[in-house]
Amino acid sequence: LAAARDGDKAALGRLLSLVERGGEQAKAVGRLTIGPSAAVDQVIGLTGAPGTGKSTLTDRLIGLARQQGTVGVLAVDPSSPLSGGAILGDRVRMPGHALDDGVFIRSMATRGHHGGLALAAAGAIRLLAAAGRAVVLVETVGVGQVEVEIAGAADTTVVVVNPGWGDAVQASKAGLLEVADVFVVNKADRHGADQARQDLDRVLDLGVGSSGWRPPVLMAVASTGRGVEDVWAAIRGHRDQLEATGQLTARRNQQLVDETGRLLVRLVEQDVRALDGGRRWQQITEAVAARRLDPHEAAAELLELAGQ
Ligand SMILES: Nc1nc2c(ncn2[C@@H]2O[C@H](COP(=O)(O)OP(=O)(O)O)[C@@H](O)[C@H]2O)c(=O)[nH]1
Numbered sequence: 001l002a003a004a005r006d007g008d009k010a011a012l013g014r015l016l017s018l019v020e021r022g023g024e025q026a027k028a029v030g031r032l033t034i035g036p037s038a039a040v041d042q043v044i045g046l047t048g049a050p051g052t053g054k055s056t057l058t059d060r061l062i063g064l065a066r067q068q069g070t071v072g073v074l075a076v077d078p079s080s081p082l083s084g085g086a087i088l089g090d091r092v093r094m095p096g097h098a099l100d101d102g103v104f105i106r107s108m109a110t111r112g113h114h115g116g117l118a119l120a121a122a123g124a125i126r127l128l129a130a131a132g133r134a135v136v137l138v139e140t141v142g143v144g145q146v147e148v149e150i151a152g153a154a155d156t157t158v159v160v161v162n163p164g165w166g167d168a169v170q171a172s173k174a175g176l177l178e179v180a181d182v183f184v185v186n187k188a189d190r191h192g193a194d195q196a197r198q199d200l201d202r203v204l205d206l207g208v209g210s211s212g213w214r215p216p217v218l219m220a221v222a223s224t225g226r227g228v229e230d231v232w233a234a235i236r237g238h239r240d241q242l243e244a245t246g247q248l249t250a251r252r253n254q255q256l257v258d259e260t261g262r263l264l265v266r267l268v269e270q271d272v273r274a275l276d277g278g279r280r281w282q283q284i285t286e287a288v289a290a291r292r293l294d295p296h297e298a299a300a301e302l303l304e305l306a307g308q
Pocket residue numbers: 049050051052053054055056057093186187188189190220221222223224
């Protein structure tokens with residue numbers, strides 16, 4: 001970790017591999033990451049449908065984020081079982097910073113995480129923070145539950161939509177209105193960008209949340225860089241607001257508590273499924289499938305057996 005903090009990207013890469021692999025070594029790395037060293041300035045999540053321009057926008061934002069210090073980028077792909085493909089794809093799409101020692105880019109895909117990708121990503125984000133990265137950018141592909149969960153591990157969540165796709169009804173259906181701190185209508189060089197922004201603005205005006213932050217809707221052309229400085233200003237503005245209202249610390253604390261809860265659920269489920277070499281799980285779930293046992297009763301019974 002000391003080497004990683006000094007900018008050794010290979011060391012950081014090895015630590016991330018340990019976190020991804022899980023188990024005892026991941027726990028040991030996790031122990032290194034607690035304490036006041038985790039003074040990351042801002043964790044920024046970018047989410048939105050595939051092809052909306054998240055990687056292109058991320059590539060642009062890296063340059064602006066460098067004003068704060070070193071940058072870590074995590075590209076998380078819940079849909080891809082092949083991490084190799086994801087790595088190649090993201091290297092190709094973020095070419096602007098390959099030679100910058102202050103920028104570390106890493107991909108994570110579904111393989112090996114068995115539904116725990118959001119948890120693995122949370123651990124990776126904490127590691128990047130502990131390794132002294134001032135800004136961590138997390139790009140997630142797609143708009144499913146896992147993506148929204150990963151976005152929830154950020155201080156600021158940017159939702160990227162396009163003209164046409166960006167109509168407010170679709171965004172709200174995908175649960176994006178709730179997680180967005182900043183909206184970007186990217187590909188504003190295409191027809192319908194104004195309409196998309198107006199639609200989103202209209203819906204957002206209806207529901208200013210209790211946090212007092214009304215997500216701004218910005219237009220950008222990530223491929224040329226147009227509007228990207230305004231996107232960055234909005235992202236920083238959200239951070240300033242979080243800090244001024246004491247929500248930055250509160251939000252980060254709550255994220256750790258939520259992560260603990262999710263990990264606990266996973267550990268308990270692993271234990272229960274492994275009871276008696278898996279036979280208990282099989283017996284009881286067969287009884288549930290045969291309608292001989294109610295799922296609530298079944299779960300309670302398994303939990304009790306695990307406690308014995
Ligand atoms: N016309 C146009 N194309 C863009 C813009 N931003 C990105 N693209 C292109 O859209 C495609 C998908 O971009 P990418 O960043 O890989 O999207 P991602 O899947 O959301 O990460 C690429 O061919 C980009 O060059 C934009 O603002 N305007």
